[in-house]
Every structure is written in structure tokens, then in C-alpha cells.
Amino acid sequence: MKVLVGVKRVIDYNVKVRVKSDNTDVDLSNTKMAINPFCEIAVEEAIRLKEAGIATEVIAVSVGSSASQEQLRTAMALGADRAILVETEDTAEPLTVAKTFAKLMADEGAELVILGKQSIDSDNNQVGQMLAALTKRPQGTFASNVSVEAGHVAVTREIDGGLRTVKLALPAIVTTDLRLNEPRFAKLPDIMKAKRKPLETKTFADLGVEVKQHIQLDKVEAPAARQGGVKVGSVDELIQKLKDEAKVI
Amino acid sequence: MSYQAPYKDMQWLVEQAYQTQQLGNLESLQDFDLDLANAIIDEASKFASGVLAPLNMVGDEEGCTFSDGQVTTPTGWKDAYAQFRDSGWIGLALPEEYGGQGLPKYIAQPVNEMWLSSNLAFVMFAALAQGGSEILLKFGSDELKARYLTQIVTGEWTVAMALTEPNAGSDLGALTTKAIPQADGTYQIKGQKIYITYGEHDMAENIVHLVLARTPDAPAGSRGLSLFAVPKYRVNEDGSCGEFNDIRCTGIEHKTGLHGSPTCSISYGDNDNCVGELIGNLNQGLMAMFVLMNEARLSCGMQGVGLSELAFQKALQYSKERVQGARADGQRVAILEHPDVKRMLLNLRSESFALRSLGYQIAALIDVSEQSDDAEAVKAAEKRIALLTPIFKGFATEQANELAGDAVQVFGGMGFVEETGIAQVMRDARITTIYEGTTGIQAKDLLHRKIRVDQGRCISELMADIRDVVEKSPDSVVNQRLGQALNQLAHVLDSTILNPSAELAQLDAVAVPFLNALGGICCAWQLVELAQRAQVSKAEDEVFFGNVVALAEFYSAYKLPQAQAALTTVIDEQNGVGNYEF
Ligand SMILES: Cc1cc2nc3c(=O)[nH]c(=O)nc-3n(C[C@H](O)[C@H](O)[C@H](O)COP(=O)(O)OP(=O)(O)OC[C@H]3O[C@@H](n4cnc5c(N)ncnc54)[C@H](O)[C@@H]3O)c2cc1C
Numbered sequence: 079m080k081v082l083v084g085v086k087r088v089i090d091y092n093v094k095v096r097v098k099s100d101n102t103d104v105d106l107s108n109t110k111m112a113i114n115p116f117c118e119i120a121v122e123e124a125i126r127l128k129e130a131g132i133a134t135e136v137i138a139v140s141v142g143s144s145a146s147q148e149q150l151r152t153a154m155a156l157g158a159d160r161a162i163l164v165e166t167e168d169t170a171e172p173l174t175v176a177k178t179f180a181k182l183m184a185d186e187g188a189e190l191v192i193l194g195k196q197s198i199d200s201d202n203n204q205v206g207q208m209l210a211a212l213t214k215r216p217q218g219t220f221a222s223n224v225s226v227e228a229g230h231v232a233v234t235r236e237i238d239g240g241l242r243t244v245k246l247a248l249p250a251i252v253t254t255d256l257r258l259n260e261p262r263f264a265k266l267p268d269i270m271k272a273k274r275k276p277l278e279t280k281t282f283a284d285l286g287v288e289v290k291q292h293i294q295l296d297k298v299e300a301p302a303a304r305q306g307g308v309k310v311g312s313v314d315e316l317i318q319k320l321k322d323e324a325k326v327i
Numbered sequence: 328m329s330y331q332a333p334y335k336d337m338q339w340l341v342e343q344a345y346q347t348q349q350l351g352n353l354e355s356l357q358d359f360d361l362d363l364a365n366a367i368i369d370e371a372s373k374f375a376s377g378v379l380a381p382l383n384m385v386g387d388e389e390g391c392t393f394s395d396g397q398v399t400t401p402t403g404w405k406d407a408y409a410q411f412r413d414s415g416w417i418g419l420a421l422p423e424e425y426g427g428q429g430l431p432k433y434i435a436q437p438v439n440e441m442w443l444s445s446n447l448a449f450v451m452f453a454a455l456a457q458g459g460s461e462i463l464l465k466f467g468s469d470e471l472k473a474r475y476l477t478q479i480v481t482g483e484w485t486v487a488m489a490l491t492e493p494n495a496g497s498d499l500g501a502l503t504t505k506a507i508p509q510a511d512g513t514y515q516i517k518g519q520k521i522y523i524t525y526g527e528h529d530m531a532e533n534i535v536h537l538v539l540a541r542t543p544d545a546p547a548g549s550r551g552l553s554l555f556a557v558p559k560y561r562v563n564e565d566g567s568c569g570e571f572n573d574i575r576c577t578g579i580e581h582k583t584g585l586h587g588s589p590t591c592s593i594s595y596g597d598n599d600n601c602v603g604e605l606i607g608n609l610n611q612g613l614m615a616m617f618v619l620m621n622e623a624r625l626s627c628g629m630q631g632v633g634l635s636e637l638a639f640q641k642a643l644q645y646s647k648e649r650v651q652g653a654r655a656d657g658q659r660v661a662i663l664e665h666p667d668v669k670r671m672l673l674n675l676r677s678e679s680f681a682l683r684s685l686g687y688q689i690a691a692l693i694d695v696s697e698q699s700d701d702a703e704a705v706k707a708a709e710k711r712i713a714l715l716t717p718i719f720k721g722f723a724t725e726q727a728n729e730l731a732g733d734a735v736q737v738f739g740g741m742g743f744v745e746e747t748g749i750a751q752v753m754r755d756a757r758i759t760t761i762y763e764g765t766t767g768i769q770a771k772d773l774l775h776r777k778i779r780v781d782q783g784r785c786i787s788e789l790m791a792d793i794r795d796v797v798e799k800s801p802d803s804v805v806n807q808r809l810g811q812a813l814n815q816l817a818h819v820l821d822s823t824i825l826n827p828s829a830e831l832a833q834l835d836a837v838a839v840p841f842l843n844a845l846g847g848i849c850c851a852w853q854l855v856e857l858a859q860r861a862q863v864s865k866a867e868d869e870v871f872f873g874n875v876v877a878l879a880e881f882y883s884a885y886k887l888p889q890a891q892a893a894l895t896t897v898i899d900e901q902n903g904v905g906n907y908e909f
Binding site: 092112155263270272 | 331334335358363365366367369370373374377378410413414415416418419428867868871
């Protein structure tokens with residue numbers, strides 16, 4: 079069984095996000111970038127399937143700039159067998175990414191696609207669902223457990239107030255939640271080997287993916303700076319302030 | 328927040344070192360380019376902050392325990408060691424033939440820095456494995472190499488370096504551990520060693536002690552020392568661990584810092600049953616040990632850098648959170664807004680940045696010396712490394728102590744209280760000026776062996792290189808200040824250090840101030856050169872490169888004058904040292 083995993087290059091979660099002074103976008107110049115944490119979990123899950131003898135090949139796929147090669151190399155250092163970069167200098171919309179995966183899923187004959195439930199930069203939470211719709215295949219989103227059985231994958235999903243397990247016929251799409259697994263650290267010899275694993279670069283045109291713009295980014299603003307706190311003298315005063323000043327009760 | 332690798336600094340400084348030493352031209356390094364360096368630094372940084380840093384305080388609070396000859400390392404140490412070993416980090420810069428990754432030193436250096444920052448006490452086995460392997464590679468017989476190297480490089484077994492004895496510390500020539508030749512060519516080892524790092528522990532199956540000892544007819548002093556490989560468990564024909572080799576840990580020290588690292592007293596051959604094998608030639612043990620010691624000195628200098636970085640991160644974080652005092656308009660502020668707090672933080676920042684740069688340059692020079700086919704380039708690199716090693720070791724560790732003190736000062740009373748973790752940095756830093764040769768020993772090595780014996784040739788070449796940097800922008804104030812310090816240094820060399828009629832006792836009394844002066848000048852040199860490059864790249868990242876320029880300014884105003892003051896001390900003959908009656 080071939081497994082495709084999505085790998086997105088995003089701002090490192092340790093880095094403080096800065097907004098460009100003209101509010102057009104987040105300032106990414108010279109910031110440390112990393113694999114989206116949910117994608118890292120997806121890679122880990124795919125590698126575990128390979129180690130368990132279930133997956134035969136793990137292919138890491140990124141849609142992004144040429145710099146995304148770094149994150150694909152990381153995925154290969156963690157254990158992915160090869161990588162495909164669909165190169166674009168523009169931010170790809172969720173639908174474009176979903177279309178790209180749909181095409182690659184068909185081309186590669188992948189039976190399982192594991193994606194992060196969302197990326198920590200734009201927090202859209204859309205690609206997995208759109209991919210399922212485009213390919214008319216079942217989806218198991220927000221996975222906290224994945225187990226593949228003959229022709230099926232059972233996915234335990236994190237939902238409000240509990241867990242829900244669904245059984246999907248393969249091929250299927252799974253998106254990962256935080257608790258699915260704890261990604262490993264790359265081993266040094268594997269980092270070296272990753273340099274020699276195949277990384278193929280394609281364009282939307284190569285794949286016949288039509289890029290249409292549906293979303294326009296109007297502006298980006300930093301959250302309001304936190305105001306200093308005040309000490310209240312009594313519970314009554316607190317309640318009064320919550321009512322009159324904060325207007326939350 | 329615990330340690331986060333200063334990724335951007337590292338990446339940029341690695342690149343500068345790579346370019347300055349033209350490593351791109353070395354055929355054998357073609358596969359080890361900057362992209363690979365960045366990928367490895369990135370992955371190592373995850374391991375450092377994710378696995379090692381969280382154990383740093385645990386190690387400090389729990390320490391190691393000793394009972395019945397056994398040493399138990401702090402909670403989590405064993406697992407972390409297994410993870411470190413299985414991730415292949417021990418063989419980072421050791422040959423592939425023995426299971427290592429053969430990476431160049433210029434990549435290993437920043438990786439090591441992260442280990443040292445995140446958990447110095449823990450990671451001391453790594454430098455021992457590196458140095459021990461290099462000794463065996465250079466001096467070991469094929470048999471010894473076959474027996475030990477793969478095990479050490481892959482971390483199955485660890486290395487202990489056993490030099491110090493109760494009566495032989497700085498003066499190793501005084502050591503008395505005996506090695507008595509046996510009919511089968513092996514030696515019976517008998518004696519007591521103290522302060523042996525990881526001489527006993529519970530993290531690996533076997534420990535290979537590299538023991539400096541004396542054969543019965545050996546000449547007195549340091550010319551009579553030989554080096555032996557002495558495993559805790561003897562090694563069977565098939566490579567497995569066999570019989571216990573009569574090596575006992577008799578206790579561990581209760582220390583100021585590095586609580587997590589066992590500092591062991593070891594007794595060899597209590598029952599006359601401790602077998603060792605000679606490494607290299609008889610009576611040339613110290614020469615072999617020097618390979619390890621040079622390596623260890625550079626690594627110890629990096630400890631200074633790593634701890635200063637850690638101290639900086641902690642102090643910066645605290646200074647943003649602690650509200651105290653007010654601006655002129657009455658607005659209460661975080662202490663970071665006070666210029667004096669900024670001054671302390673910049674002490675930390677400028678010095679650790681400069682020393683990191685120097686440490687990376689030395690690592691890149693080692694790559695030149697090991698990988699270049701150009702005999703002249705190799706020779707020049709070796710001489711430069713030999714000169715810079717005592718400066719880097721001595722100055723980086725002395726500074727780490729001063730800077731850890733500054734960091735504590737930023738914390739105020741909370742700095743003196745243990746719970747913030749900054750006091751640990753100060754305590755851990757304290758040993759770095761002592762082991763691997765005290766500052767006093769480094770200073771004498773620098774003054775005599777590296778400068779006077781060579782009649783100042785090597786230092787003149789270094790000064791010419793610094794002069795070239797100064798003259799690239801002669802109008803810049805920071806360049807002018809460095810130029811003045813260089814003039815002063817030239818004068819001190821002529822009038823005092825290289826003066827054939829200088830009195831030895833007089834020179835030795837100013838050896839450490841002299842080392843400190845050179846340390847300060849070398850750091851200013853790094854920052855001035857970096858600032859020049861930062862000016863060129865400024866448009867790419869105004870904040871980062873603007874800050875590099877500010878660091879050069881700060882250093883030349885606050886720190887370089889301290890080097891100049893030290894030079895004044897060096898030439899002043901009336902210093903009272905020889906006149907006071909103790
Ligand atoms: C935590 C820790 C770990 C250690 N790990 C190891 C290890 O793994 N293996 C090992 O073999 N040793 C180890 N050591 C020992 C360490 O290397 C020695 O402590 C160090 O070499 C200094 O020796 P000493 O303690 O005997 O001090 P001394 O040599 O007695 O020095 C005391 C003072 O006298 C000065 N002095 C001495 N001789 C001279 C001189 N000729 N000229 C000028 N000044 C001089 C020194 O600079 C110092 O200030 C360790 C020590 C510690 C505390």
C-alpha cells in the first residue's frame with residue numbers, strides 16, 4: 079500500500095510571528111521555518127505503518143516554494159522513501175492543494191493519504207475534506223488513532239465531548255490530530271541518507287492542475303497587545319467589573 | 328522557557344566560518360555543504376531542546392548517587408543516553424568505518440554547542456568519546472582499534488580519561504599509577520585516580536579507561552608516562568564483555584556544579600588483576616594524551632560559549648517579565664528598559680556571539696588542517712589552531728564565569744535563589760576554568776610554548792590578519808579602536824613578552840592578563856569583521872544585521888578597553904607580585 083503524506087513549510091512554532099508593517103501579510107523574511115507540526119504527525123504515522131509492514135512506500139508531498147525541499151528532506155530523514163515538490167512561489171489555496179493531491183493520489187495509486195488536520199499558519203482545516211470530496215473517497219478527520227485492516231482503515235476521531243471511530247474503505251483520506259502520535263527525532267545517519275533519497279519537482283502545469291484564485295487576503299493584523307491587569311479588592315468588585323467594564327457577564 | 332538553539336546566529340556564523348576558511352574548495356568536503364550543515368543543526372536543535380534541556384535541572388537537583396561501588400545517574404539520564412546513542416550523535420565527527428558519520432568539525436561544532444548549552448553535565452561523555460577515539464585512531468594498534476573503536480563510536484561503550492591523581496593535577500609528571508609489564512605483552516595497572524568524569528556510571532555496558540601510568544624503569548617526570556587502554560570489563564575474543572577487570576569506583580565528589588555528571592575516584596588493580604594494553608609507544612603517553620587534550624580544550628572553550636548563551640537566554644527572558652522601576656513619565660517598566668540592564672545583557676550577547684564565531688572559525692581551521700591537500704595551508708592552519716587554542720579555552724571559560732555572574736545580577740535576588748535555574752549556570756560554569764588545564768596553565772602555554780618558543784612568528788601572522796580587517800574600513804570607529812589595541816599589543820610583545828632579557832617570574836605573573844588581553848582582541852576582531860559583512864547584507868534583514876553592527880560597537884566601547892587595561896598590566900614591571908611576603 080502506497081501512502082501519500084502532506085508536508086507543509088510553515089513558520090516555526092517557537093518563533094514569534096511578526097506582521098508586515100503594511101499589514102499585507104505575516105513577515106516571513108529571515109524567519110525560521112519548519113514542518114507544520116500536524117504534518118510531522120502525519121509523517122510519523124505513515125512511517126509507523128511502513129515499519130509495521132502495512133505501507134510499502136511513503137511519499138512525502140509538499141506544495142510550496144523551492145525552499146520546501148528542506149521540509150521534504152526532513153520528512154525523508156524521518157523515514158519517508160521519496161518526495162515530490164509541487165513548486166509554486168504563490169501561496170496555494172486549500173482547493174488548489176486538494177486538487178494537486180487528488181491528481182497525485184491517482185497518478186501514484188496511493189491507497190491512503192495522511193494530512194495534518196490544519197497548518198499552523200493559516201489554520202484553514204480544509205484540504206483533507208476537499209480532497210475527500212474531489213476524489214469521492216471517505217475521510218477520517220482529527221484522527222487520534224489509525225489502524226489499517228484488510229481493505230479498510232479504522233480511524234478514531236476526536237470530536238466534541240468524546241471519541242468516534244469510523245471505518246473507511248480504502249483508498250481513504252485521514253487528517254491527524256495532536257494526540258495521534260509523538261513524532262520521533264531524526265537520527266543522524268538518516269539525515270545524511272535523506273540527502274540521497276529521490277526528490278522530484280513538478281509544477282501545477284505538469285499535473286494538469288488548474289489554479290484559480292478564490293480567496294483574497296485583505297489584511298493581517300497582530301492581536302491587540304495585552305493590557306496590564308488590576309488588583310480587585312473583593313469578589314463583589316470583580317463581579318461588578320466583569321459586568322460593567324469587561325461586559326462579559 | 329528552557330533553552331532554544333540560537334538558530335539564526337549559528338547558521339550565519341557557520342556560513343562565515345565556512346567562507347573565511349574556504350571550505351567549499353576542499354574536495355573531501357563536497358558532500359558536506361552548508362545545506363547539510365543547516366539540516367543537521369536544525370534536527371540537533373530539536374533534540375537539544377526536546378530531550379536534553381528538560382533534564383538539566385533534574386540532574387542538578389538530584390545529582391548522581393553512589394553506593395557499593397555503583398554510580399546511579401539522575402532520573403532520565405539512562406534513557407536520554409540510549410536515545411542520544413541510537414540517534415547516532417556520538418559518531419557525529421568520527422569515521423564511517425567504525426560506525427560514525429564522518430562529519431567535518433565545522434558542522435560538529437555548532438551541534439556540540441547545543442549539547443553543551445542544553446545539558447553540559449549530561450553530555451560530557453560525548454567529548455570523551457570523540458577524544459578517546461582520536462587517540463586510538465592515531466596511536467592505537469590495529470588490534471586495539473578493532474577491539475574498541477566501533478564500540479566507542481556507536482556509544483555502546485563510553486570512554487573515561489584517567490590522568491589526575493591526588494598528587495598530580497596540573498603537574499601530570501608527578502603521577503604514580505604503575506603499569507607493570509607482563510609476559511604476554513599486557514600490563515598490570517595499579518594506582519588511584521581522582522576526579523574521573525564518567526569513570527563509573529550506569530548508562531553503558533562497558534567503560535574504556537584511558538589511563539596515564541608509569542612503567543617501572545620509566546624516566547621521572549612527564550617523559551616517563553605511558554598511556555594504556557584499560558576496560559572495566561575485559562573484552563572476549565568475540566568482542567563481548569568478559570571478566571571484571573579489577574577497576575573500582577571508591578566514591579564520587581559532592582560538587583559546586585555539574586551535579587549530574589559523576590566525578591569519580593577510581594582504584595585500579597586493588598587485587599592485582601587489572602589488565603591494560605599500551606597505546607602507542609612507551610613513555611610517549613603524554614604526547615598521545617595531548618591529542619585528546621587539544622580536542623578537550625576546544626570543547627571546553629565551547630562549554631564557555633554554550634553556558635554564556637544559556638545565561639543570556641535566561642536573563643533576557645527574565646528581563647522582559649520583571650517589572651521594576653519607572654520611566655521619567657512614571658510608567659512602570661520591565662527591567663529590560665533600564666540602560667544598565669541592557670548593558671549587562673549586551674555583555675552576555677556580544678561576548679558569546681564573538682566567542683561563538685571564534686570557536687566556529689577554529690573548527691573550520693581544523694577541517695582545513697585535516698582535509699586540505701595543500702601542505703602549506705595545513706601547516707598554517709595547524710599553527711593558528713595551536714595559538715588560538717589556549718586563548719579560546721582560557722578566555723571563553725573565564726568570560727563564562729563573569730557573564731554567568733552578570734546574568735545572575737540581571738535576576739536580582741531571584742538570581743541568588745535556586746529555582747530560576749540561573750544560579751545553576753553560574754555553578755556549572757565554575758569548573759570550566761579549572762579542568763582541561765586551568766587558566767593559569769593555558770596562559771603559560773600561550774606565553775611560552777605558543778609565543779616565545781616560536782619567537783612571535785605565529786602571533787605576528789595573526790596580528791597581520793587582524794590588521795587587514797582593520798584596514799578594510801579605516802574610517803570606522805570600531806576599526807580604529809581595534810587598530811589602537813593592536814598597536815598596544817605590538818608594543819607589549821616587543822618590550823616585554825618577546826624581550827630576551829625579560830624575567831621569567833615577572834612574565835609568569837602577567838601571563839593570565841596577557842591571555843585575557845589576547846582573548847579580548849580576538850573577540851573584537853571577530854565582531855569587527857562580522858560587522859563589515861553585516862553592513863553588506865544589511866538589506867536582507869535590517870534587525871539581525873543592524874544588531875551585529877551594534878554588538879561590534881558595544882564590544883569596542885565596553886570590552887576592548889578591558890583588554891587594553893590588561894596590556895597595561897603586562898608591561899608594568901612594578902606590580903608588587905614579587906615583593907609581597909605571604
Ligand atoms: C568536575 C571535574 C571533572 C574532572 N574530570 C577529569 C577527568 O575526567 N579526568 C582527569 O584526569 N581529570 C579530571 N579532572 C581533574 C582536573 O583536570 C584537575 O582538577 C585540573 O587539572 C587541576 O588540577 P588540580 O585540581 O590538582 O589543581 P592544581 O594543579 O593543584 O592547581 C591549583 C592552582 O594552582 C595553579 N597552578 C598549578 N600548577 C601551576 C603552574 N605550573 N603554573 C602556574 N599555576 C599553577 C593552578 O592554575 C590552580 O589555580 C576533573 C576535575 C573536576 C573538578
